[in-house]
Amino acid sequence: xxxxxxxxxxxxxxxxxxxxxxxxxxxxxxxxxxxxxxxxxxxxxxxxxxxxxxxxxxxxxxxxxxxxxxxxxxxxxxxxxxxxxxxxxxxxxxxxxxxxxxxxxxxxxxxxxxxxxxxxxxxxxxxxxxxxxxxxxxxxxxxxxxxxxxxxxxxxxxxxxxxxxxxxxxxxxxxxxxxxxxxxxxxxxxxxxxxxxxxxxxxxxxxxxxxxxxxxxxxxxxxxxxxxxxxxxxxxxxxxxxxxxxxxxxxxxxxxxxxxxxxxxxxxxxxx
Amino acid sequence: xxxxxxxxxxxxxxxxxxxxxxxxxxxxxxxxxxxxxxxxxxxxxxxxxxxxxxxxxxxxxxxxxxxxxxxxxxxxxxxxxxxxxxxxxxxxxxxxxxxxxxxxxxxxxxxxxxxxxxxxxxxxxxxxxxxxxxxxxxxxxxxxxxxxxxxxxxxxxxxxxxxxxxxxxxxxxxxxxxxxxxxxxxxxxxxxxxxxxxxxxxxxxxxxxxxxxxxxxxxxxxxxxxxxxxxxxxxxxxxxxxxxxxxxxxxxxxxxxxxxxxxxxxx
Numbered sequence: 001x002x003x004x005x006x007x008x009x010x011x012x013x014x015x016x017x018x019x020x021x022x023x024x025x026x027x028x029x030x031x032x033x034x035x036x037x038x039x040x041x042x043x044x045x046x047x048x049x050x051x052x053x054x055x056x057x058x059x060x061x062x063x064x065x066x067x068x069x070x071x072x073x074x075x076x077x078x079x080x081x082x083x084x085x086x087x088x089x090x091x092x093x094x095x096x097x098x099x100x101x102x103x104x105x106x107x108x109x110x111x112x113x114x115x116x117x118x119x120x121x122x123x124x125x126x127x128x129x130x131x132x133x134x135x136x137x138x139x140x141x142x143x144x145x146x147x148x149x150x151x152x153x154x155x156x157x158x159x160x161x162x163x164x165x166x167x168x169x170x171x172x173x174x175x176x177x178x179x180x181x182x183x184x185x186x187x188x189x190x191x192x193x194x195x196x197x198x199x200x201x202x203x204x205x206x207x208x209x210x211x212x213x214x215x216x217x218x219x220x221x222x223x224x225x226x227x228x229x230x231x232x233x234x235x236x237x238x239x240x241x242x243x244x245x246x247x248x249x250x251x252x253x254x255x256x257x258x259x260x261x262x263x264x265x266x267x268x269x270x271x272x
Numbered sequence: 273x274x275x276x277x278x279x280x281x282x283x284x285x286x287x288x289x290x291x292x293x294x295x296x297x298x299x300x301x302x303x304x305x306x307x308x309x310x311x312x313x314x315x316x317x318x319x320x321x322x323x324x325x326x327x328x329x330x331x332x333x334x335x336x337x338x339x340x341x342x343x344x345x346x347x348x349x350x351x352x353x354x355x356x357x358x359x360x361x362x363x364x365x366x367x368x369x370x371x372x373x374x375x376x377x378x379x380x381x382x383x384x385x386x387x388x389x390x391x392x393x394x395x396x397x398x399x400x401x402x403x404x405x406x407x408x409x410x411x412x413x414x415x416x417x418x419x420x421x422x423x424x425x426x427x428x429x430x431x432x433x434x435x436x437x438x439x440x441x442x443x444x445x446x447x448x449x450x451x452x453x454x455x456x457x458x459x460x461x462x463x464x465x466x467x468x469x470x471x472x473x474x475x476x477x478x479x480x481x482x483x484x485x486x487x488x489x490x491x492x493x494x495x496x497x498x499x500x501x502x503x504x505x506x507x508x509x510x511x512x513x514x515x516x517x518x519x520x521x522x523x524x525x526x527x528x529x530x531x532x533x534x535x536x537x538x539x
Contacts, residue, residue: 034357035357035358038354039354041350041351042351042355042358042413042418045351045413045495046411046415047411047413050411051411054410058409061409081311082311088304088308089308129484129520129525130520131484131485133400133491134488134517134520137501137502137505138329138505141329142322142323143319144315144319144322146313146314148314148315217398220398221400221401224491234401234404250401253397253401257397
């Protein structure tokens with residue numbers, strides 16, 4: 001324990017040794033310096049006149065967007081339905097792809113740890129590291145604007161998410177159950193169906209519903225790059241500076257997100 | 273019935289126990305799928321034409337073109353990285369008071385409700401939507417992106433940290449309080465040591481998320497590498513786009529490994 005002895009001989013407890021103090025101080029110094037440097041960089045690229053004007057701008061924006069244009073809501077139901085479909089169909093597609101990938105990636109179910117597992121892990125990593133909006137940007141160029149690009153973008157991003165959590169769940173199963181099923185003389189497929197699947201089923205259902213909830217949030221902005229859904233209306237309203245419509249859309253998104261979050265929490269609570 | 277027939281007839285219990293609910297869920301899912309696929313508008317002809325363009329895009333990865341627009345890539349990358357660092361630092365600092373207020377065992381009810389409302393607002397909207405509003409307020413550039421990410425960080429960190437504070441070992445806090453400690457001393461010696469490892473872990477994780485998000489904020493004018501990527505794709509410069517994507521993936525992987533390492537080290 002670090003202790004400092006004073007001249008009078010009284011010993012006082014210290015939190016760190018002197019070297020520890022120095023290291024902590026150096027760490028803080030580097031951290032603060034880095035932050036200041038980074039902020040300096042951003043500050044150089046900022047027109048501060050606009051920033052000082054921000055409170056006035058915010059007040060102006062609020063004034064223009066209140067009251068929301070309630071009558072605009074009927075033009076939005078169709079877009080909202082499309083948004084829900086993009087999220088749901090994208091999730092379904094992702095589940096269908098991610099389940100086999102997860103079984104190939106988990107070390108206890110993969111057919112070949114040397115050849116297949118790295119490929120499956122690469123698929124998961126590649127899918128996870130690209131944001132769904134970027135996937136959408138690329139897919140819109142390939143398939144043209146519309147819901148197909150949105151569904152595929154959601155699916156491509158979700159494969160990594162579901163695949164990663166599912167393969168971790170598979171690796172954490174209780175091996176004794178698998179051993180018991182194997183001991184009855186079951187084949188590989190039977191071990192999978194009776195020893196492994198029942199154990200990961202609750203985790204799998206929870207992960208899927210959780211991702212669906214996230215996907216609804218993501219699907220609301222895909223339209224900004226032309227991939228369908230309510231984001232297209234949002235983009236159009238912003239481009240024409242129709243702020244009452246923007247606030248109407250934001251209210252609708254808020255309601256949908258709250259409902260989907262509540263639903264997903266209920267389902268996950270019921271399963272686990 | 274003999275034992276063999278009984279064993280063969282046995283089926284595992286289904287995930288949803290009540291039969292009517294199970295069938296209602298299956299039926300509802302089927303009905304939804306029919307309805308959703310029925311209203312799906314897909315221009316298959318356009319999609320088929322796009323395959324060729326997709327092939328060109330994939331071909332652009334071999335080899336990607338780092339050189340011809342390196343200046344733009346470098347600028348976007350620096351913007352993204354600086355945005356990530358500053359937004360994480362500011363967001364984490366600001367999230368601490370919000371988290372303290374949102375922990376029911378520390379804050380009185382009015383403060384608790386206010387802080388929970390802040391968290392809910394910050395978490396509901398996608399970062400990109402918040403960025404649109406901040407760009408309208410603060411003008412184009414990385415500052416709007418930084419403020420967006422800091423705002424999103426507050427909701428994320430405060431929620432998880434508040435839950436952690438609510439789950440602390442009470443006896444330690446009580447022991448500190450019994451020595452006559454003030455509220456701030458209680459925080460420093462009774463609570464901070466218990467939540468610090470998770471706090472550091474969450475901050476590292478959020479750093480990782482902030483970089484990923486900073487890569488898309490450029491699409492709405494909030495600066496960063498997303499802007500470079502968008503420009504490259506708009507001009508059909510697939511080689512540059514491929515280079516940007518590879519750089520993003522590499523940095524995301526590096527961040528993920530670093531944040532995983534930090535989280536394992538402190539826990």
